[in-house]
Amino acid sequence: MDAVIVNHLRKVYQDKTAVDDVSFAVKKGELFGLIGPDGAGKTSIFRMLTTLLLPDAGSATVDGYDVVKDYKAIRNLAGYMPGKFSLYQDLTVEENINFFATVFKTTVAKNYDLIKDIYIQIAPFKKRRAGKLSGGMKQKLALCCALIHRPSVLFLDEPTTGVDPVSRKEFWEMLRKLKEQEITIIVSTPYMDEADLCDRIALIQDGKILSIDTPNAVVAAFPDKLYAVKADQMHRLLKALQASPLVKDSYAFGEYAHVTFEGDLEQELAKQGLTGIELQTTPVTIEDCFIKLLKEKQ
Numbered sequence: 001m002d003a004v005i006v007n008h009l010r011k012v013y014q015d016k017t018a019v020d021d022v023s024f025a026v027k028k029g030e031l032f033g034l035i036g037p038d039g040a041g042k043t044s045i046f047r048m049l050t051t052l053l054l055p056d057a058g059s060a061t062v063d064g065y066d067v068v069k070d071y072k073a074i075r076n077l078a079g080y081m082p083g084k085f086s087l088y089q090d091l092t093v094e095e096n097i098n099f100f101a102t103v104f105k106t107t108v109a110k111n112y113d114l115i116k117d118i119y120i121q122i123a124p125f126k127k128r129r130a131g132k133l134s135g136g137m138k139q140k141l142a143l144c145c146a147l148i149h150r151p152s153v154l155f156l157d158e159p160t161t162g163v164d165p166v167s168r169k170e171f172w173e174m175l176r177k178l179k180e181q182e183i184t185i186i187v188s189t190p191y192m193d194e195a196d197l198c199d200r201i202a203l204i205q206d207g208k209i210l211s212i213d214t215p216n217a218v219v220a221a222f223p224d225k226l227y228a229v230k231a232d233q234m235h236r237l238l239k240a241l242q243a244s245p246l247v248k249d250s251y252a253f254g255e256y257a258h259v260t261f262e263g264d265l266e267q268e269l270a271k272q273g274l275t276g277i278e279l280q281t282t283p284v285t286i287e288d289c290f291i292k293l294l295k296e297k298q
Helices: 042-049 071-077 093-103 112-125 135-147 165-179 192-197 215-220 234-243 265-271 286-297
Strands: 002-013 016-027 031-035 057-062 078-081 153-157 184-189 200-205 208-213 227-230 247-253 256-261 278-281
Touching: 002 042, 002 184, 016 042, 016 057, 016 184, 016 200, 016 208, 031 042, 031 165, 031 192, 042 057, 042 153, 042 184, 071 078, 078 135, 093 112, 093 135, 112 135, 112 165, 135 153, 135 165, 165 184, 165 192, 184 192, 192 215, 192 286, 200 215, 200 286, 208 215, 208 286, 215 286, 227 234, 227 265, 234 247, 234 256, 247 286
Parallel strands: 031 184, 031 200, 078 153, 153 184
Antiparallel strands: 002 016, 002 057, 200 208, 227 256, 227 278, 247 256
16 A cells, blocks of 8 residues: 555746656655755655645645645644754754654653654753754754654655764664654655665656666666776776767766776777776666666756
8 A cells, every 4th residue: 555645746936847747656664765966856745745835736645645635634644854954953852852742742751662762862962952963963853853743654855964974874774663663754865875775766856757666676777787997087088988989878986987888998998098997897876877867868
């Protein structure tokens, strides 16, 4: 059964289409990732699904409730952690948690089993004002407040942006444990490496869905053998790859260039005077798949 169903959703701001005919479904208990760069439309989708924005076209349901007609029901059953820290900075950790518990007519004790693992980590700072917390602790406090009413669906909008690598890892560990509590989790992120931590992902750019599948299936669909290549003069190498008739596709990727080709590319590059050439096969990543899909759509 599907916890979230999105049908041809559309959102336009003045002359910019932020969400363009988006459709997908999320199964109950699934950890679903909406993966794409800033400005791809992720936040607009989340705001429509959490009833903070009205769609300009299309429809969506959360646990069977319509996002327009049944907004009150959705606000009671959904948890939402926006990308920007939005708790009360002048209240202490404890005061923020108690405030949200009161808003949802519950208590910390009632749902302590759900938030226990997170609460233990922030308890030493419970008298500290929220605005004085580190990025990682703010993130944990926000998640605690989003879970205080035991939501059936949890929306996390770029929860690990601007957080250190250790806190990012800890956060995803928490999500895995929450998934065991049969909570449906929809998370958006610009970090392609986090896609592998989801059950299924939707790759999105310019308000359009490029692909929806499991991370393994998205990678398996990459049609060519992928190579990593570098040389002493990387700028010259990138220009040579773009101009080569042997190359099907190439782009900078960290300290290497990623390339698909046919023929003896290494010999051709050497003929052009490039030195220190290193050419080797490399595993396909979600980012490689995203780049390929993006080029195909252009």
